[in-house]
Amino acid sequence: MSVRELVVLGTASQVPTRHRNHNGYLLRWDGEGILFDPGEGTQRQMLRAGVAAHDLNRICVTHFHGDHSLGLAGVIQRVNLDQVPHEITAHYPRSGRRFFERLRYATAYRETVALTESPVDADGPLAVTPAYTLDAHKLSHPVESYGYRLTEPDGRRMLPDRLAAHGIKGPDVGRLQREGSLNGVPLDEVSEVRRGQRFAFVMDTRLCAGVHALAEGCDLLVIESTFLDEDEALATDHGHLTAGQAARVARDAGVRHLVLTHFSQRYSEPEEFERQARAAGFGGELTVARDLTRIPVPKRR
Numbered sequence: 001m002s003v004r005e006l007v008v009l010g011t012a013s014q015v016p017t018r019h020r021n022h023n024g025y026l027l028r029w030d031g032e033g034i035l036f037d038p039g040e041g042t043q044r045q046m047l048r049a050g051v052a053a054h055d056l057n058r059i060c061v062t063h064f065h066g067d068h069s070l071g072l073a074g075v076i077q078r079v080n081l082d083q084v085p086h087e088i089t090a091h092y093p094r095s096g097r098r099f100f101e102r103l104r105y106a107t108a109y110r111e112t113v114a115l116t117e118s119p120v121d122a123d124g125p126l127a128v129t130p131a132y133t134l135d136a137h138k139l140s141h142p143v144e145s146y147g148y149r150l151t152e153p154d155g156r157r158m159l160p161d162r163l164a165a166h167g168i169k170g171p172d173v174g175r176l177q178r179e180g181s182l183n184g185v186p187l188d189e190v191s192e193v194r195r196g197q198r199f200a201f202v203m204d205t206r207l208c209a210g211v212h213a214l215a216e217g218c219d220l221l222v223i224e225s226t227f228l229d230e231d232e233a234l235a236t237d238h239g240h241l242t243a244g245q246a247a248r249v250a251r252d253a254g255v256r257h258l259v260l261t262h263f264s265q266r267y268s269e270p271e272e273f274e275r276q277a278r279a280a281g282f283g284g285e286l287t288v289a290r291d292l293t294r295i296p297v298p299k300r301r
Contacts, residue, residue: 002030004297009045042071061092063145064099073106094119139205141239152196162190215253224262247277261289
């Protein structure tokens with residue numbers, strides 16, 4: 001059975017706390033795993049969450065601040081130690097290639113895995129597979145940063161009443177789907193478009209065009225909300241979002257499930273992030289992320 005869920009490995013910004021690890025997020029998308037922003041301690045958090053090195057197919061780094069990338073060394077060495085049998089692709093801002101290389105070869109180890117580097121230097125598609133298209137959009141942060149968006153291709157939903165009206169049933173339904181028409185009945189007449197699911201990952205950034213492009217129409221949006229609204233000036237100065245800003249982005253983009261994360265250590269009450277997000281007008285499903293939680297991608301409409 002296919003599984004589409006977000007496994008939260010860490011939610012702290014800048015420094016870990018007693019209750020929050022550095023960043024780390026695994027998106028399970030059917031049989032594939034995409035690891036986003038592995039901060040320090042990610043390898044241990046994977047173990048605690050039941051995530052194996054063999055589960056990884058891609059690694060996506062938004063930028064090269066330590067809380068988003070210091071775990072790369074351990075994760076890369078672990079996939080080699082476990083001799084993962086498939087290729088793993090790493091995406092990261094091309095301007096930070098020297099940091100990636102330093103982390104990849106931070107210490108001596110035996111390379112056993114095909115790790116392909118695919119740096120990002122512009123908005124647009126990074127990978128197109130039968131299951132999804134992975135895009136990047138530039139964000140606004142003191143160092144170059146990109147967010148990532150995964151879009152499933154649209155499919156078709158068969159309409160039983162229309163199939164019955166044309167006497168189409170059993171194996172003929174599959175034949176119609178494969179061939180596009182059957183006995184003069186086109187596929188469009190007995191089905192409708194089933195919109196593909198959409199996921200976006202938005203980390204350290206001020207409000208910018210890239211944030212809105214990534215969030216548009218998402219079923220699940222993971223977005224930083226480092227600060228509360230009363231500290232908006234501080235957020236802007238440091239290249240971050242507040243809970244209210246993130247929620248308004250999600251509201252205007254029609255997001256179905258909003259996940260707030262990347263919290264400053266200055267705040268001890270996560271409930272306030274939810275309150276401010278609701279006050280900003282977001283009415284969809286809302287999660288204030290905690291370490292080691294699992295969040296399913298909403299079912300198709």
